[in-house]
Amino acid sequence: MKKCRRCSKPATLHITEIHQGNAVAIHLCETCAREYLEDESGQPSPNPAADLAAKLEALVADDDEESVVRCSNCGISFTEFREQGRLGCPVCYDEFREDLMPLLENIHEESLHIGKRPLRSPTQTKDQSRLIQLRNQQREAVEKEDYEAAAKLRDRILEIEATLRPNSED
Amino acid sequence: MTPDGENSSFNLTDLVQRSGRWLCASGPESDIVISTRIRLARNVVGFPFMSRADDDTKKQLVDTLRSTIQATEIGRNYQFLNVEELNELDRQLLVERQLISRELAQSSGPRGVMIGNSEQTSIMLNEEDHVRMQILNSGLALEESWAEIDVLDNALEERISFAFDETLGYLTACPTNVGTGIRVSVMLHLPGLRITREIQKVHQAAQKINLAVRGLYGEGSQAMGDFYQISNQVTLGCTESELLDSLAEVVPNILGYERRVRDLLCRDNKSQLDDQISRAMGVLTSARSISSEETMHLLSSVRLGVNLGMVPDIDIATVNELFIQTQPSHLQKISGGPLKTPERNEARAAFLQQRLKK
Ligand SMILES: [Zn+2]
Ligand SMILES: [Zn+2]
Numbered sequence: 001m002k003k004c005r006r007c008s009k010p011a012t013l014h015i016t017e018i019h020q021g022n023a024v025a026i027h028l029c030e031t032c033a034r035e036y037l038e039d040e041s042g043q044p045s046p047n048p049a050a051d052l053a054a055k056l057e058a059l060v061a062d063d064d065e066e067s068v069v070r071c072s073n074c075g076i077s078f079t080e081f082r083e084q085g086r087l088g089c090p091v092c093y094d095e096f097r098e099d100l101m102p103l104l105e106n107i108h109e110e111s112l113h114i115g116k117r118p119l120r121s122p123t124q125t126k127d128q129s130r131l132i133q134l135r136n137q138q139r140e141a142v143e144k145e146d147y148e149a150a151a152k153l154r155d156r157i158l159e160i161e162a163t164l165r166p167n168s169e170d
Numbered sequence: 171m172t173p174d175g176e177n178s179s180f181n182l183t184d185l186v187q188r189s190g191r192w193l194c195a196s197g198p199e200s201d202i203v204i205s206t207r208i209r210l211a212r213n214v215v216g217f218p219f220m221s222r223a224d225d226d227t228k229k230q231l232v233d234t235l236r237s238t239i240q241a242t243e244i245g246r247n248y249q250f251l252n253v254e255e256l257n258e259l260d261r262q263l264l265v266e267r268q269l270i271s272r273e274l275a276q277s278s279g280p281r282g283v284m285i286g287n288s289e290q291t292s293i294m295l296n297e298e299d300h301v302r303m304q305i306l307n308s309g310l311a312l313e314e315s316w317a318e319i320d321v322l323d324n325a326l327e328e329r330i331s332f333a334f335d336e337t338l339g340y341l342t343a344c345p346t347n348v349g350t351g352i353r354v355s356v357m358l359h360l361p362g363l364r365i366t367r368e369i370q371k372v373h374q375a376a377q378k379i380n381l382a383v384r385g386l387y388g389e390g391s392q393a394m395g396d397f398y399q400i401s402n403q404v405t406l407g408c409t410e411s412e413l414l415d416s417l418a419e420v421v422p423n424i425l426g427y428e429r430r431v432r433d434l435l436c437r438d439n440k441s442q443l444d445d446q447i448s449r450a451m452g453v454l455t456s457a458r459s460i461s462s463e464e465t466m467h468l469l470s471s472v473r474l475g476v477n478l479g480m481v482p483d484i485d486i487a488t489v490n491e492l493f494i495q496t497q498p499s500h501l502q503k504i505s506g507g508p509l510k511t512p513e514r515n516e517a518r519a520a521f522l523q524q525r526l527k528k
Binding site for chain 1: 213215217218219220221222298320323324327328331332333334335336337338339340341343344345346348349350352370373404405406407408409410
């Protein structure tokens, strides 16, 4: 449960304002919300983007300053992510998974995607490239006249091809 | 105007003379619901997000995405605009038309937008995410909008591998969009609830299921022109249909509040309401200089008047268009060049008179 930004009661109202092009989420309890909404002047948020920033800050607490963890793919450190609020690449989600999960649960109150999936799923994409590898190996095996290996590779290829047939769609 | 070759095929000067289909007020509930918008955030496998992308990478992304999209059946008719090369005024014009975000207008480096027929769909390239596609329809059109954007997404997905994780869904630069990457927004015109100071009912209705409320262009908490946008905040852990359902549940309640308040105003405060609407028309048709804020405020009363049958000879589509065409960049484009604020206010007054004269 999010806390009210003005007092610390549980927030029941979530408002998004835009300040200088930044979306700012404001979480308020029932009482403070009424005050806020009746305030015609609409006082600007003292700290834009405060919400995500606050959540990011909350992650710092038990961080070990010594070990700077970096994404092996894009090189961004978790500290840099915390400062910017933006990840460096899709692989960051894997690299920082453990650290990100509490944040995702805080933002979305859930941590498992149940929505749309690509028609061509990523496992399929991985299998596709695996197939290319296997076919190359099979060709090489045939060229070297290693028919036993080639037969094994052919069986493996048929297996993967079977799983890729598009009738297993849900 | 920029003397560039690339953007000349898409004439922005022509653009201001017409309006996007979403403004035509033909959709369901369009007396109160201006538009339904759905956007999807997607990123391309193998490329870093914007914060780690240099200009060469960004350029490569724009070029690849542009040619890939234009090679699809659905994307063939999309017009590409190189946002990096556009001048400030033209970028702002696209923001006012809701074709691009402020973020895309104001960021730097190679970036672009692809605009579909009738400005109903647009695909931003290199905004916060590599791909941000949106659909904008008139009125309350949740299911249709989803069906259309889903088709576009599928068409792109046949040729582009979007970054996707089995448990976290579509991967986005900001963790607030991860999962479905979807934002569904319904834009409402609620002058009745503002007049009767009952607008908190909207916030109350929205908060029950974690929806956000903000203004047309978002300036301040007092929504300009009495426009309120209701949209989902959460993107992970629920399906697209569940999100659509939550809006489909809340919006009719808000429409009910607004209609009830309008009925009450007509019953108990008819003469006061009539006075307010007539004054608004009076100022809009006779002012010599008028600010954007005052225009929005007065047009809101006129729009209410048209809906209540109290303003003859003007249709809702015209009022909808005026909200957009009297924005600063549109006005300057219509007037043929940059204008300072005082000149702009005079041009706005003249434009309104011309459009509203009987
Ligand atoms: Zn409070
Ligand atoms: Zn990374």
